[in-house]
Amino acid sequence: xxxxxxxxxxxxxxxxxxxxxxxxxxxxxxxxxxxxxxxxxxxxxxxxxxxxxxxxxxxxxxxxxxxxxxxxxxxxxxxxxxxxxxxxxxxxxxxxxxxxxxxxxxxxxxxxxxxxxxxxxxxxxxxxxxxxxxxxxxxxxxxxxxxxxxxxxxxxxxxxxxxxxxxxxxxxx
Amino acid sequence: xxxxxxxxxxxxxxxxxxxxxxxxxxxxxxxxxxxxxxxxxxxxxxxxxxxxxxxxxxxxxxxxxxxxxxxxxxxxxxxxxxxxxxxxxxxxxxxxxxxxxxxxxxxxxxxxxxxxxxxxxxxxxxxxxxxxxxxxxxxxxxxxxxxxxxxxxxxxxxxxxxxxxxxxxxxxxxxxxxxxxxxxxxxxxxxx
Numbered sequence: 117x118x119x120x121x122x123x124x125x126x127x128x129x130x131x132x133x134x135x136x137x138x139x140x141x142x143x144x145x146x147x148x149x150x151x152x153x154x155x156x157x158x159x160x161x162x163x164x165x166x167x168x169x170x171x172x173x174x175x176x177x178x179x180x181x182x183x184x185x186x187x188x189x190x191x192x193x194x195x196x197x198x199x200x201x202x203x204x205x206x207x208x209x210x211x212x213x214x215x216x217x218x219x220x221x222x223x224x225x226x227x228x229x230x231x232x233x234x235x236x237x238x239x240x241x242x243x244x245x246x247x248x249x250x251x252x253x254x255x256x257x258x259x260x261x262x263x264x265x266x267x268x269x270x271x272x273x274x275x276x277x278x279x280x281x282x283x284x285x286x287x288x289x
Numbered sequence: 290x291x292x293x294x295x296x297x298x299x300x301x302x303x304x305x306x307x308x309x310x311x312x313x314x315x316x317x318x319x320x321x322x323x324x325x326x327x328x329x330x331x332x333x334x335x336x337x338x339x340x341x342x343x344x345x346x347x348x349x350x351x352x353x354x355x356x357x358x359x360x361x362x363x364x365x366x367x368x369x370x371x372x373x374x375x376x377x378x379x380x381x382x383x384x385x386x387x388x389x390x391x392x393x394x395x396x397x398x399x400x401x402x403x404x405x406x407x408x409x410x411x412x413x414x415x416x417x418x419x420x421x422x423x424x425x426x427x428x429x430x431x432x433x434x435x436x437x438x439x440x441x442x443x444x445x446x447x448x449x450x451x452x453x454x455x456x457x458x459x460x461x462x463x464x465x466x467x468x469x470x471x472x473x474x475x476x477x478x479x480x481x
Contacts (some may be wrong), residue, residue, distance in 0.1 A: 120455075120456050121450075121452050121453050121454070121455040121456045122450075122452060122453075124434070124435065124452070124455055124456075125435065125452055125455075128434075128435065129343060132343055132344075132346050132347045132350075132352065133343070133346060135346075135347070135350050135352050136346040136347075136349070136350040136352075138350075139350040139351065141346060141349045141350045143346050146342075146345050146346050146349045147342035147343065147345060147346060148342065149342075149345055150341045150342040150343070150344060150345020150346070150348075151338045151339065151341055151342035151345075153341050153345065154337045154338040154339070154340065154341025154342065155334070155337075155338050155341075157337060157341065158330065158333060158334050158337050158338070161330070161333075162330045165326050165329055165330040165333075166323055166326030166327055166330060167295065167326070168295070168326070169322060169323075169325050169326030169329060170299075170319075170322035170323050170325075170326055171295050171298035171299045171302070171322075172298060173318055173321075173322040173325060174298065174299050174302035174303060174306075174315075174318055174319065174322060175298040175299070175301060175302035176302075177302070177306070177314065177315075177318045178301070178302040178303070178305040178306040178309070178311075179305075179309070180301060180302070180305040210291070210294060211291055211294065214294070214298075216329070216438065216442070217326075217329075219439070219442060220325070220329055220442060220446075223442060223443070223445075223446040224446070227446065227448075228442075228443040228446045228447070228448035228451070229448050229449050229450070233443075233446075233448075234453075234454060234457075237436075237439045237443060237454040237458070238454050238457045238458045238461050239461075240436065240438070240439050241433060241436030241439045241454060241455075241458035241461075241462075242431070242433070242436075242458045242459075242461035242462040242465060243429075243430065243431060243462075243465060244428070244429045244430070244431035245429075246429040248291075249425065249428060249429050250425055250429070252397075253400060253401065253404050253421075253425060253428075254404075254417065254421075254425075256401050256404055256405070257404045257405060257407075257408040258414070258415070259408075259414075259415060259416065259417050259421070260415050260416075261413075261415055261416040261417060262417045262422075263416065263417050263422060264422065264473075264476045265417055265421070265422045265425055265426070268422065268426050268469055268472050268473050268476065269425060269426055269429045269430070269469065271468065271469060271472050272426055272429065272430040272465045272466065272468050272469025272472070273429070273430070273465065275464055275465045275468035275469070276430060276461055276462065276464060276465030276468075279460070279461040279464035279465060280457070280458075280461045283457045283460050283461050283464075284457055287456075287457050
């Protein structure tokens with residue numbers, strides 16, 4: 117199964133470039149144009165990454181979350197879920213950058229190839245910042261009564277989190 | 290919300306560390322925190338620049354449009370309240386396709402356009418319509434095929450297989466999307 121993951125990036129690159137050639141797109145010039153936009157994107161998110169990593173580091177190094185969630189440890193142990201992943205699951209729907217900072221902390225302390233590292237990677241990859249997206253999209257058309265949108269979105273996130281744990285345990289156990 | 294959250298992180302973190310008496314490590318954390326942040330941001334540059342370049346080719350060659358058109362008939366079934374020829378449907382599929390390819394910055398304008406079109410068909414202007422909720426549930430459960438940021442960060446921390454999480458992430462995404470759409474369907478039909 118992991119071979120599929122290995123092949124997807126190379127195949128995707130070949131496909132996109134091949135398709136571009138076939139459609140007579142100036143692929144090199146277009147690549148440069150996109151790369152420039154990518155650089156601008158990084159430039160824009162640079163300060164927020166620094167700000168969030170700074171704040172998240174202080175919070176995580178105070179160990180308040182580990183101590184606060186100590187009572188959940190027996191349950192998590194049975195389900196084979198590392199405690200370190202909890203703050204990430206809680207923050208993910210609110211801020212993508214903050215959860216990225218937590219992801220970095222998990223990689224730093226436990227390594228990207230640990231169970232916690234893999235679960236956190238899948239978690240970051242499979243869900244989105246639900247609360248932020250809802251605020252942005254509903255705000256853009258001035259909708260104030262959002263009915264069951266938030267609870268349904270958060271329910272989907274919750275299932276995504278559970279699925280991440282189960283799938284990583286299944287794949288890499 | 291993000292302002293309060295950021296402040297809370299810092300205040301709770303510092304106060305709790307002071308209570309538990311780890312003043313030495315606290316200074317260290319505060320002073321090196323920014324450095325860590327800069328490191329991550331710098332490490333993200335190569336892959337984001339590279340990927341934006343590749344994706345621009347996908348956009349210019351109309352690959353994005355083509356993928357969107359393939360999924361349109363399937364997606365239209367999820368939005369029974371929209372008119373069959375609704376413009377919103379086109380924007381919705383483009384948004385989902387752009388998100389799937391990791392083109393976040395290209396996805397947002399399509400998404401906002403989709404909201405605008407759905408608002409035109411909405412009878413009650415301050416209340417979310419059924420179609421809007423379905424769209425946002427689908428959008429936030431996020432179908433991303435290649436999570437580039439995660440891979441870049443794994444690469445930075447010397448993962449043996451940075452890309453090994455792609456398939457698990459796709460499967461987890463499918464689970465959350467189906468669960469979200471299912472609950473959305475139940476709540477939508479219950480009302481009528």
